[in-house]
Amino acid sequence: MKILFQGDSITDGNRYKDEASRWDLNHQIGHSWAYMVTGKLMGEYPRRYVCVNRGVSGDNVLRLKARWQKDCLDEKPDVLALLIGVNDCAAIVRGEFTEETYGKVYRELLAETKRVSPGVKFILLEPFHLSEDENWIRVMEVLRPTVKEIAGEFGAVFVPLQEEFRKRAEADGSKYWLWDGVHPTEAGHWVVARRVLEQGAEVFGIGGAAEEAEP
8 A cells, every 4th residue: 555645744754755765774764743744654554555755845836736747646555644734824825825825736746646546535624723814714714614615525534623723732832733733743753643543544554543454
């Protein structure tokens, strides 16, 4: 099973991007939630999975679209795990495009992936933040339900994250989980990874809660 992680800096995790460095397996997945999911799956189920990270820091749906052929369609994933929305929110606040554009392009990316790889399964992560900026709050209140709606349209697994981060921030402070209100700390990345493993258990073929997986 080939799992492709896609998104922005939250997924990127400072991974090596130069194709000439692909031999260095110590730096291909980066140090994000994608790394934690990869370690769990490949460690407990040796030789079952091939995991690839193509997240790029700074990306929004338009930038994803520009590289989608090479960084998704050509990879022909069995599972696509996608987290995108934070940079879109910033771009929308700046007036560069609209919430409608976000939903339209997001749908186009999934539809094209489904056309090229009909059997692909999607895991769509809810974009999250702990910003107190009113403009950010307003835009994200549109983007988050949009992803949930798209997940329903495509029969995808939807991974809710905003409410969990909100509750954790109330208990421990926002900076413990998202150090700048957007990017996760190590603890925050584990929150994302654990939710992906739990919600995506059936897609990954591990047949139940991730914690119950056996070697």
